[in-house]
Amino acid sequence: MSAGGEPAVAGGAVAPNKIIAFGILGGLIGIYAAHFLDSMISPVFSFMGALGAICAIVWGADAVRRVCSYGLGTGVPSIGMLALGMGVVASMFGLAVGGIAGPIIAFVSAAIIGLIIGVLANKVLGMNIPIMEQSMVEIAGAGALTIVGLSTTMAGTFMFEEVLTFVIAPGYIAVIFIAGGMGILHPFNACLGPDEHQDRTLTLGFEKGGIAMVIAGLVSAVAGSAAMLPTIMIGVFIWYTSFAKFYELTKRDSYKILGSGLLPSEEELQ
Amino acid sequence: MEPLIGMGVLALMGAAATVAGASEDLESDVGSQSNPNSQVQLAPQMMYPHRIYNKAISGEPPSNALMCAIGGTTASVLMTAYSMSPLFAIAMGALFAAIVHGSYSISAFLGRPASQKRFKQPVYLDVLRSHTPVIMGYSYITTFCILVVSYLMIAVLGHPFPLPLLAFIWGITVGAIGSSTGDVHYGAEREFQNVEFGAGLNAANSGNIVRTAESGLRNGIDNSWFCAKFGGPVTGIAFGMTVFLSGWVTTVFNPAASLTMGWLSVVAGVILVLIMIIWNRKIEVAARAAFGPYKEDEVAA
Amino acid sequence: MIDVVSILSANILYVVLITLGGMLISLSVHFVPVGGAPAAMAQATGIGTGTVQLAAGAGLTGLVTAGAVMAVSDSLPLILAAGAVGAMIMMSVTMLVGAWVYTYGVGVPPASAKIKYDPITKDRQDLYVSQGTEGHGLPTVSYVSGVIGGLLGGIGGALVYYSLMSTSTGLTMTNLIGLASIFAVGIFFVNAVIPSYNIGGTIEGFHDPKFKKWPKAVFSSFIATFLSALVGVLAIGGL
Numbered sequence: 001m002s003a004g005g006e007p008a009v010a011g012g013a014v015a016p017n018k019i020i021a022f023g024i025l026g027g028l029i030g031i032y033a034a035h036f037l038d039s040m041i042s043p044v045f046s047f048m049g050a051l052g053a054i055c056a057i058v059w060g061a062d063a064v065r066r067v068c069s070y071g072l073g074t075g076v077p078s079i080g081m082l083a084l085g086m087g088v089v090a091s092m093f094g095l096a097v098g099g100i101a102g103p104i105i106a107f108v109s110a111a112i113i114g115l116i117i118g119v120l121a122n123k124v125l126g127m128n129i130p131i132m133e134q135s136m137v138e139i140a141g142a143g144a145l146t147i148v149g150l151s152t153t154m155a156g157t158f159m160f161e162e163v164l165t166f167v168i169a170p171g172y173i174a175v176i177f178i179a180g181g182m183g184i185l186h187p188f189n190a191c192l193g194p195d196e197h198q199d200r201t202l203t204l205g206f207e208k209g210g211i212a213m214v215i216a217g218l219v220s221a222v223a224g225s226a227a228m229l230p231t232i233m234i235g236v237f238i239w240y241t242s243f244a245k246f247y248e249l250t251k252r253d254s255y256k257i258l259g260s261g262l263l264p265s266e267e268e269l270q
Numbered sequence: 271m272e273p274l275i276g277m278g279v280l281a282l283m284g285a286a287a288t289v290a291g292a293s294e295d296l297e298s299d300v301g302s303q304s305n306p307n308s309q310v311q312l313a314p315q316m317m318y319p320h321r322i323y324n325k326a327i328s329g330e331p332p333s334n335a336l337m338c339a340i341g342g343t344t345a346s347v348l349m350t351a352y353s354m355s356p357l358f359a360i361a362m363g364a365l366f367a368a369i370v371h372g373s374y375s376i377s378a379f380l381g382r383p384a385s386q387k388r389f390k391q392p393v394y395l396d397v398l399r400s401h402t403p404v405i406m407g408y409s410y411i412t413t414f415c416i417l418v419v420s421y422l423m424i425a426v427l428g429h430p431f432p433l434p435l436l437a438f439i440w441g442i443t444v445g446a447i448g449s450s451t452g453d454v455h456y457g458a459e460r461e462f463q464n465v466e467f468g469a470g471l472n473a474a475n476s477g478n479i480v481r482t483a484e485s486g487l488r489n490g491i492d493n494s495w496f497c498a499k500f501g502g503p504v505t506g507i508a509f510g511m512t513v514f515l516s517g518w519v520t521t522v523f524n525p526a527a528s529l530t531m532g533w534l535s536v537v538a539g540v541i542l543v544l545i546m547i548i549w550n551r552k553i554e555v556a557a558r559a560a561f562g563p564y565k566e567d568e569v570a571a
Numbered sequence: 572m573i574d575v576v577s578i579l580s581a582n583i584l585y586v587v588l589i590t591l592g593g594m595l596i597s598l599s600v601h602f603v604p605v606g607g608a609p610a611a612m613a614q615a616t617g618i619g620t621g622t623v624q625l626a627a628g629a630g631l632t633g634l635v636t637a638g639a640v641m642a643v644s645d646s647l648p649l650i651l652a653a654g655a656v657g658a659m660i661m662m663s664v665t666m667l668v669g670a671w672v673y674t675y676g677v678g679v680p681p682a683s684a685k686i687k688y689d690p691i692t693k694d695r696q697d698l699y700v701s702q703g704t705e706g707h708g709l710p711t712v713s714y715v716s717g718v719i720g721g722l723l724g725g726i727g728g729a730l731v732y733y734s735l736m737s738t739s740t741g742l743t744m745t746n747l748i749g750l751a752s753i754f755a756v757g758i759f760f761v762n763a764v765i766p767s768y769n770i771g772g773t774i775e776g777f778h779d780p781k782f783k784k785w786p787k788a789v790f791s792s793f794i795a796t797f798l799s800a801l802v803g804v805l806a807i808g809g810l
Contacts, residue, residue, distance in 0.1 A: 171432025193385025446628025
């Protein structure tokens with residue numbers, strides 16, 4: 001899938017550090033806010049977890065964008081699957097042993113697994129991608145926060161008893177796995193090409209996050225229907241606004257948007 | 271369970287899987303997905319702008335896994351939280367999955383050409399409007415059939431995995447099979463009908479995809495029309511065979527009955543695999559005899 | 572917090588088995604003949620899809636069969652064999668139907684450009700490679716290699732699932748199946764991606780020169796899976 005011309009420039013208007021901070025802080029704040037507001041005020045607030053997950057998805061999409069511009073030798077999708085593979089192992093462990101510190105333990109263990117895989121990829125497999133270690137840490141961490149965030153919305157808490165009953169045993173973890181993974185890998189994959197722009201790619205990250213939020217809202221009906229409607233409505237709102245924004249940016253970036261028409265003429269292509 | 275009922279359910283699963291495989295392949299042909307899409311992606315760069323949908327969602331396995339997992343999740347939620355009937359829940363699940371898939375398709379169709387501004391590939395909105403509903407229709411059929419397979423496995427054959435997870439796994443599998451079999455018909459033949467039949471794509475022709483149709487300019491629906499004659503059906507047979515045969519060995523020789531039966535099921539599976547190795551060899555010999563070598567042996571000449 | 576030492580000492584066997592399973596999956600990917608995007612245009616030998624996805628498709632089909640058998644039997648060899656058979660059937664069917672498409676749909680004979688003679692059938696290969704390509708379709712050696720890949724991947728996936736399911740825990744059966752199956756899927760994906768980075772996305776089978784690189788990927792998988800096995804067993808054993 002490398003047939004996109006010369007590699008895109010991995011720069012962007014927003015610096016990586018800002019997006020990393022946005023992802024980690026937004027993710028963790030969302031998850032903890034969902035947990036505490038849910039138990040203290042009202043179950044309605046469990047939608048905060050999905051908001052946290054959206055922050056993590058956008059961060060993951062940016063990390064994928066930076067590492068994939070090096071060319072991995074295989075498609076962009078594989079790295080998304082790797083992210084969620086590491087993330088799911090780490091987050092199940094974190095939630096199972098961590099109690100109230102669960103999300104942080106999940107995040108840290110994902111980062112450790114990611115670091116080791118990054119080091120192995122460069123040192124043993126000889127991929128020699130300068131930012132591989134950092135990217136793997138970021139992608140695994142984003143994957144773990146996405147999983148924990150969406151699980152928190154589905155179950156109303158990240159306490160493992162509930163997550164186990166409402167998310168893992170009925171198999172909803174599978175949809176988290178793939179919807180989160182696609183949220184992380186799809187934005188860059190869909191915008192691959194020499195004229196890719198960071199803002200357009202990340203807008204798509206918000207859009208896919210919105211879809212994941214709608215799904216999480218739907219599933220939260222199983223644990224208790226209070227949070228379902230607000231979560232779905234906010235998710236649809238995020239999806240709609242970011243999709244509209246994405247369409248605006250497509251109009252800005254594309255060569256031409258035509259209602260219909262023939263192919264560009266020979267002279268036009270010169 | 272009665273062995274006869276088991277066989278009947280298995281036959282139904284095989285039939286549903288066959289439909290799912292065929293619709294999966296045609297869905298990926300309408301939208302141009304997965305590996306053959308690399309040529310559609312490359313074409314504008316080689317000065318061949320086109321009117322073919324560019325559905326770069328990801329490889330087919332993740333995108334089908336997404337559809338099926340969403341469908342399975344929705345169906346499972348509707349069945350547990352609202353006690354809906356399985357058929358209705360599966361239909362609703364497939365509908366929601368098709369809508370999400372449509373959104374993914376649109377974002378890829380807008381995103382890829384917009385990132386090719388310098389090659390002057392326009393974004394044709396009429397292609398978007400005409401193809402996306404077709405894509406969603408096919409994805410509805412695929413998801414519905416996979417959910418039927420997964421539901422039957424759980425409800426009748428007693429598989430321990432939960433519905434969303436099983437649907438997710440079958441989604442990965444149908445995508446893997448679709449992109450390995452039917453897509454080749456689209457990528458190696460339909461995209462390059464302008465070169466002589468009976469050869470792989472010469473690297474020199476990369477990106478030179480066929481852009482004109484019988485009348486007017488070719489689009490993805492023209493491609494699915496062609497692939498529906500061969501690529502789609504054989505993909506269906508492949509996925510149907512996978513589901514049917516992998517279930518058949520344990521239904522005929524049920525491991526629950528005794529350990530011996532379990533081992534007999536393994537033996538039956540190995541025999542099936544050996545038959546397929548020999549079959550492949552027969553095809554290889556026949557193909558070499560029929561098509562002959564492309565060049566003379568230089569040593570002998 | 573949980574008692575790390577006692578959980579690990581009680582389940583050390585399963586940590587070892589999971590690690591072994593991960594290494595098997597990693598090795599299996601090297602056997603699966605995938606040509607990536609070029610193979611979809613009959614431009615390279617192998618199956619026209621990505622390594623990760625095909626290995627996952629085969630391995631997870633094996634996981635489904637292994638899960639079905641594990642629900643009714645507790646014999647480890649049988650569960651492993653069931654996983655292997657499921658994955659082998661998926662691989663064989665996919666490659667067979669792929670051969671139909673290459674032969675009847677595209678009109679090319681199977682041929683490899685990396686070797687002159689097929690090591691199994693002794694057939695001449697280079698003359699049957701069409702101009703400007705790196706081979707196409709699946710010669711017998713690639714087909715057999717793919718079946719071996721399915722075998723190892725199926726055994727590996729089943730081994731991971733079996734070990735997670737056998738870890739001593741206080742979980743109910745439904746919860747344990749949910750947790751063990753998603754852990755197995757996660758470990759499977761990690762171990763399918765690592766070797767695909769090792770071989771750069773394409774390989775023809777065990778006769779391919781790239782196959783010699785397998786120790787690197789298996790070593791990486793050993794470390795990655797060992798870590799995953801530790802956290803997996805700790806998570807399940809601690810409940």
